Amino acid sequence: MNPKEGIENRENLTDEELISRFQNGDVYAFNILVRRYENPIYNYIYRYISDRVEAEDIVQETFYRLYKNKHYYKEIAKFSTWIYTIAGNLAKTELRRKKRRKFFSINYFMSTDKDYDIPDLDANPEKTLNSIITDEIIQKAIAKLSSKFKEVILLRDVQGFSYEEIAVIVNVPLGTIKSRVNRARLKLQEDLTNVFETI
């Protein structure tokens, strides 16, 4: 690393260049990667497990693992798919833990699967479609999806990954990914159809 190189120049480097520099001891490159990915990964994980505190813990764990295991990254993979794979695996583990905890909690047997609160349109006649189908309603619909549908729809529609990249992150064939995305969209549509009908 050239010590005279300006910080601004490093900001313009690609992810792969940054991780390479970090592997060679440039900690500032690590900090740039954190700043670049902390919010996108946080969004992905939060939408996946529906818990902000846990999501932040997982993001922290992801970067901590990156820091400790930087040499595991090989240039053959794209950095973004690699880091999302780590985060996704941690989120899956957390989701399984949550399911076990939920099963053993009293609420599991007492809870009623409450549906969405459909807004009172008469009270807000001027409201647009977007304000009726809020992020919260969509988030609840996403939470109802099974893990395999949730991860692909989030990676595709929320994170904007290509099908090829998703196939690498999830480690599932391309055709299966396309089929899962399609089914996830249809499931969301089915689930939200009642809300649509009120409009």
Added chain:
Amino acid sequence: MGSCATIKEMLTSYIEEELSEQDEKVVRDHLTNCKSCSHVFQQAKYIKIRLSGMEMLVVSEEFDRNLQARIATPYSDENPIFTVKNVSWSLSGLAALVSAYFIFLLFIPPENTKLAIPLKNAPEVTTTTNTDNNIQNKTIETGKAEVEESELELPLKGDTATSIIKKSNTENINLIEDKN
């Protein structure tokens, strides 16, 4: 014109304009004629747009500081054993095991426990063994198990263990002699 199920399978590719011209025409024609599928298509397309436009959440202000602190801590293991979470789960597990043990003791008494009111002169164990031996002897002699009803009867209240053993042994000898 394709079936509704076929069209639904192609819906995502149609939304993302990834279909061949021919398939695209098939879907478009179907959507023009099928109100139900057209409805699904409009809603699915809307959901896709809404998902990509969802609010971008931001990590808390403490995130970077916490991460740096964790990295700087020399003993921050990846999977620390004695965390509050781990200890509480271990204690819960232990409590569940102890409870299960007591429930087990409450409902299933140990095998050797005697009945509260024992039958007078009822040598259960000896009788069973002799009856089994009796059947076995008969099987050896005759080649097939012929069990008489009387052999399976429970001992009379007045019989003692010794008398039953004697009785069954006598019957065994008689049986063998009869065969001879």
